[in-house]
Amino acid sequence: MSFENLSRDQIQTLLDEQRAHYRELQDSGLKLDLTRGKPSPEQLDLSLPLLALPGDDFTDSHGTDTRNYGGLNGLPELREIFAPILQVPLEQIVAGDNASLAMMHDNLVFSLLHGTVDSPRPWVAEESVKFICPVPGYDRHFALTEEYGIEMIPVDLLADGPDMNAVRALVEDPTVKGMWLVPTYGNPSGAVVSEAVAAELAGLETAAPDFRIFWDNAYAVHHLTDEQTKTADIIGLCAASDHPHRAITFASTSKITFAGSGVCFLASSPDNVAWYLKHLGKRTIGPDKVNQLRHARFLQDTEGVMALMTRHRQILAPKFEQVVTILRERLASYAVAEWTEPKGGYFVSLDVVDGTASRVIELAREAGVAMTPAGAAFPYGHDPRDRNIRIAPSYPSSAELATAIEVLATCVLLAAAEQSLA
Incomplete structure (x- = not known):
């Protein structure tokens, strides 16, 4: 027919x-x-017990009163829960408020205004800034990039990741400063970046010394079958390839607990984390630690997330x-x-x-x-x-x-x- x-x-x-x-x-x-x-x-009803937490004890595992100022990098007990998922030590994780998109925004803007830890100059001082955008991809990534005048270059997203022939050719241009990528169960195709492709991305020789991979691991634990796909360890692969600052991983509990009042995470190299916190400290005194504490007590451990x-x-x-x-x-x-x-x-x-x-x-x-x-x-x-x-x-x-x-x-x-x- x-x-x-x-x-x-x-x-x-x-x-x-x-x-x-x-x-x-x-x-x-x-x-x-x-x-x-x-x-x-x-x-959303699955997480209703959150609303009764943290109870009348507001102190975290270090004795800090979460109702007060401070704690820019987030509660250690919550970061410890998500460290195995993000595949880094808790010291390389920042826990924030409810939206990982806000962390992506800040990283993009901080890079434009100040340059990264390995930038010769702020990105705005470059002749132009371009990002590789695997397609089909996440519309909010593209909207954010367009908002700040960064030129977007589409490449095909295949079943095992972006078309690496296209990516290899594009990174020979020093104005190509980064790429977006949802590594596991990509939005909207469901594609999964293979270990081999992730390793190649980590080891790429790029004309821009400060090339960044914005690794939006939004669906790391969002399995629909018994086959629980593991995300490639992009931060470890980049460190092993002598590009330790290349990857910045983002994640959140937006589709784990409450979409509007969850917790977001950033993970990267120690230097990248210190750079991010340095600039973040000018924008905020600290995240919603009470919300982080109730999440830690509700989820309890990594097995609780699963x-x-x-x-x-x-x-x-x-x-x-x-x-x-x-x-x-x-x-x-x-x-x-x-x-x-x-x-x-x-x-x-x-x-x-x-x-x-x-x-x-x-x-x-x-x-x-x-x-x-x-x-x-x-x-x-x-x-x-x-x-x-x-x-x-x-x-x-x-x-x-x-x-x-x-x-x-x-x-x-x-x-x-x-x-x-x-």
Whole structure:
């Protein structure tokens, strides 16, 4: 039933059938939102005990009253819990407030204004600053980079990491100062950077002496199957390759506990951590240590994090299976789309017929289903093939999700048929 094997009349019949189904969906008054990877209320409920913590004892393991000023690098007991996940000693970790994006922002701005520990000059003094952006990728990375006038250069994100042929060529340019990368269960493709690719990134000879990898390890423990993928130790690999300051790892509890009031982390070389704290100390006196203390007491240890994530998986995995099942049933036989079947993370990446993603998003919106804009997973919001769509299954209920994916599949077929008959 591939479109390539259908006559024009058969495609017209299919278009008429899908239009009729689409009108039924429109008439049902849907109002569904698949725009962002937000934890569902059921997931947030898993961390409700946080709200009763830390109780009437506000002192940390060193006897510090967490209600007071100070402690710029965060509570040691919380950093100790996440040290095995971030694969560095707790001394090389900074625990902050709720948003790792804020730490990424600060690192970018501090580098622009002051230069890094191995920069010859502040980045703003360079002729230009460029970042490598594997695609499809995280739209907030790209928005942040664009905000500060950093030129973004897309490279393909393959199943085992960025296209290293492209990366090797690009880093010969001294104005290429860094790259974004989600190493495990990438947003939105679910790609995992292999040990071999991570080692090559660590060992690259770059024209810029201060080249940085912003390693956004947002989904390190967000598994959807029994296969619990381990993230490559990029900080250790960089140190072993004589580029100790190259990698800065970011992470958070945003999709572990409460998305709006979690804790974020930065990990890097001792010199990078000292550099970050030096500049951070001008912006803040310290993080929300009470929140950090309640997280430490709630999670207790690294095993406690893993146990909580198992409960998240029990809620999330059936939703991802539901998405893939509906897409397969509705679209597979027509060969008009391809999609990922991730083993972790928060998204399914859907590629539709070239030139139709924007139309699919438009049709879905008119049927009452909000999706992330087409092109969002590319720098400047421009997908040159207009084919990629990010699906965020986490927030809706199972029934709402099934309806939303049914709408989406119908829109994919409609857009494909319209283009074929145009």
